[in-house]
Amino acid sequence: MSRRRLSDFIDALADGRRPGKFEADPEDVEVLRTAITLRAARPGDAVPDEQFVSDLYETLAATENSEIVPITRPTRMRRGRVALAAVAASAVLVGGTAAVTEALTSAAVPAAVQAPHGSAVRTGTFETADGRVMGQIVVYRGNPSWVFMNVDGSSYTGPIMCQLQVANGTTVAVGNFQLQGGTGQFSRTIQVDIGHLRGAKLVDASGAIVASATFA
């Protein structure tokens, strides 16, 4: 069965179709990788289709513009408001990008949060109570630090909350996002020392723990 599916996967690759899913054997990895290497060498196919580039642009423009400030416009403010905004910004322990950006923008300082840099990365795997893998979570130490998670492996559709567990026993809610057919992604800046994090939980709308992860 596995060999048949391996053959189907390779034929799909060669024919330019989307390959199907199957449980591959570790011994198949080298063959699959070589098939990809050969297919990737076909002239012309490594250039993205113009329609794809255009469609993705339109999608991003429609869905992301509310979260992305195309041109940041810091407002010149009086000193008292600057100080107040700075206090507000520093008071955020774990905050969303939008909240941090708003505070910093109002403070007339470079309205920017750096992309993550630094070497410390911690990862964990979300697992259900019965041991099924439901996704991955990664936290990066930076200025600020970031959390990124990818969830799949269930049929659940609806809101989900991510909670980070700190080593001192406290739990911090990072944010909510939507799962569609069990799949969803979430990323956010966090202002917490990732070295103090112990794990993470995914909690559904009823408050039940869907999956949990322990950071390596």
Add this chain to the structure above:
Amino acid sequence: MFPAPRTSPTRADPPPLPGDGDVTYLRVVDADAYPDWEAVYRDNVGRLYRLIYARVGNRPDAEDLTSEVFRTALGPLRMASSKGEVRSYLLLTAQTVLASHWRRSLGLAVTSIDPESDADYLAEPSGPEPPSDAPHRAGKILAALPDRYRRILELRFLEACSIKEAAHSMEVSVSNAKVLQHRALRMAAKVELELELGP
């Protein structure tokens, strides 16, 4: 893993306009920073697609994963990051997205993205010629194969022939062409492994 933070060029506040109260100014944009998300997208979509295509070998998955990377990365991205930092973040996101793709589709990682060794994919200027080394690697693998093994793989993977067309070209049955392709790929995989492990 990531480039060290760079010192931003001096930012100069624009002079106040006559009669201003709370006046809104445009931000001074660093030469080494993207002015807006559209610039991030335009500058990197082709490069990122090429990298992902080289890792999955098919257009539908490459398009889906490229979309997923931008949807995931652009939301939290802020524009005062240097271009290098933005690209590092895109690569890191792509690394995670690709790993998740393989876990979902095959249950194990067939290929991966290394933000350090694959940085050239995003650092090279965009252009009609992809910076991929796939043609060179494929050429070395095929050159090491017996003639019939090389020919079936050339027909199927480089010349876009169907299995029927390849069988016809090689004057064998379709079932024989499938067996030939399978054996040729097995040998090619060994060759590729030897090339990676070689001096």
